[in-house]
Amino acid sequence: MEKRIYCYDTALLVEAYYFKRICQSFPEHFHEHYVIGLLEGGKRIAKCRQKTYEMKKGDFFLLNPRENHSCASCEGSLLEYASIHISEKVMEQYINEMTPNKRLPYFETTVCCDEELRFYFQRLHKMILQKEDSLQKEACFYIFLSLALQKYSRSIPKLPETSYCEQIQQVCQWIEEHYQSTVTLEQLCNIAFLSKSTLLRAFTKQKGITPYRYLETIRINEAKKLLQQGMTPAQSALQTGFSDQSHFHRFFTAFIGVPPGVYRAIWQKQGVNENESK
Numbered sequence: 001m002e003k004r005i006y007c008y009d010t011a012l013l014v015e016a017y018y019f020k021r022i023c024q025s026f027p028e029h030f031h032e033h034y035v036i037g038l039l040e041g042g043k044r045i046a047k048c049r050q051k052t053y054e055m056k057k058g059d060f061f062l063l064n065p066r067e068n069h070s071c072a073s074c075e076g077s078l079l080e081y082a083s084i085h086i087s088e089k090v091m092e093q094y095i096n097e098m099t100p101n102k103r104l105p106y107f108e109t110t111v112c113c114d115e116e117l118r119f120y121f122q123r124l125h126k127m128i129l130q131k132e133d134s135l136q137k138e139a140c141f142y143i144f145l146s147l148a149l150q151k152y153s154r155s156i157p158k159l160p161e162t163s164y165c166e167q168i169q170q171v172c173q174w175i176e177e178h179y180q181s182t183v184t185l186e187q188l189c190n191i192a193f194l195s196k197s198t199l200l201r202a203f204t205k206q207k208g209i210t211p212y213r214y215l216e217t218i219r220i221n222e223a224k225k226l227l228q229q230g231m232t233p234a235q236s237a238l239q240t241g242f243s244d245q246s247h248f249h250r251f252f253t254a255f256i257g258v259p260p261g262v263y264r265a266i267w268q269k270q271g272v273n274e275n276e277s278k
Contacts, residue, residue, distance in 0.1 A: 004258050006266050009128045012141055013093075015085040016128040019257060022079050025072035028209045029217045029255045033087045034107075035063040036148060038121055041080030046071040046111065050208065053111045060114060060121075062107040062152055068208035082125045086145075098146060105153035112152060120144035164202040167192040171203065171211065179218045180241045185211065220255050223248065228267045233260040 003020040015033075020041070028047075037060065044055040048069040055061065055071075063069055065088055073079065086094075088104060096102060124144050127137040171188050188211055189199050203211050219240040226236040237248035237260075252260045 004262075005129060006258055006263065007129050007131070008267065009131075011133060011138070012128070013087075013090045014128070014141075016125055017081070017083045017085070017257065018125070018129060019079055019081045022257075023073050023076070024079070024254075024257065026070055026257070027254055028068055028070040028213055029220070030066045030068045030209075031063065031085065032065055032221045033085045034065060034091055034105075035061070035083055035085050036121070037061040037063075037081055037083035038118060038125075039079075039081055042077040043074035044071045044077075044079065045074050048110045051110070055111060058113050058115075058118060060112050060117065062109055062112065062148070064107050082122070084121075084125065084128070094142075094145060098142070098149075103155040105149050106155060107153045109152040114147075114151065117144065117147050117151070120147065164192070164194065164198070165206065167194060167199075168203050168206050171199070172207070172214065175211070175215050176218055179215060179222060180239065182241070183211075183215055216251055217255065220252055223252065223260065224256070224263065227260055227264040230264070230268060233264065236260060236264075 002022050003018065004022065005018040007016045008014075009016065017037075039055050039057055039059045039061070041057055043057075046053045046055050046061060046069065048063070048067065053059075054074065061069075061071075061083075092104060095104060120140055120143050124137065124140045127134070127140065171192050174188070174191050175183060185196055185199070189196055192199055194202065200210065203214075207214060209217070219242060223236045223240045223242075226239055227233070231239070233248065233252075234245050237245045240248075242248035242251070249260060252263070256263065
């Protein structure tokens with residue numbers, strides 16, 4: 001029986017997901033927050049930073065904000081996966097309390113197997129899903145986050161000095177400001193003063209995805225914010241530039257793992273939603 005569970009913890013200000021017995025593949029995309037996920041069952045093929053990982057039970061998946069990645073089922077195995085998502089704003093609050101560095105972290109390690117980290121993660125994730133409000137949960141979170149950051153992160157690095165870096169950043173900024181409108185490749189080329197082939201090669205090399213996939217991901221992330229505020233899926237689709245609601249529903253579910261209507265309902269209830277199907 002398939003399970004898809006999502007919870008927002010109002011005390012820790014983090015999101016928690018739990019998927020069980022699903023075979024869904026997630027296309028190339030990124031999140032605007034940190035993701036720490038644990039593969040609790042099955043095998044997955046994950047791609048990130050131009051590397052391919054064969055993940056097995058017990059492996060962690062560590063992602064930085066806006067880090068492009070994808071994953072798919074390996075050998076047809078069913079996925080069991082738990083994750084915690086932390087926004088940059090919330091991470092900054094915790095960093096200010098935990099370290100004198102005061103700089104946002106950057107996970108250098110993408111996939112790892114760590115028994116100590118798994119022990120605290122599983123305890124914490126369970127308490128979040130059960131909506132426990134206790135000192136124990138908060139203490140467990142600080143221990144878990146400290147371990148993850150100490151072992152696998154450093155301060156955010158500078159942007160790489162790569163060819164056309166400035167032009168690609170300008171294109172990304174323009175997309176982020178105009179995602180609600182129709183965006184054409186011709187417009188992006190005019191902004192960057194690059195040919196179509198040069199822009200596509202440079203953009204894909206630096207961002208790991210095409211400009212179109214970058215645009216779709218920005219739209220999905222903005223739609224999440226609107227759904228959190230109570231806007232309907234239809235209104236969210238319209239406000240974020242999707243051509244129709246079915247297109248929006250398909251992309252949202254593919255990227256996030258739950259339909260937009262379910263995501264909205266959970267935020268309205270501030271509780272746990274569970275979808276089960278045979």
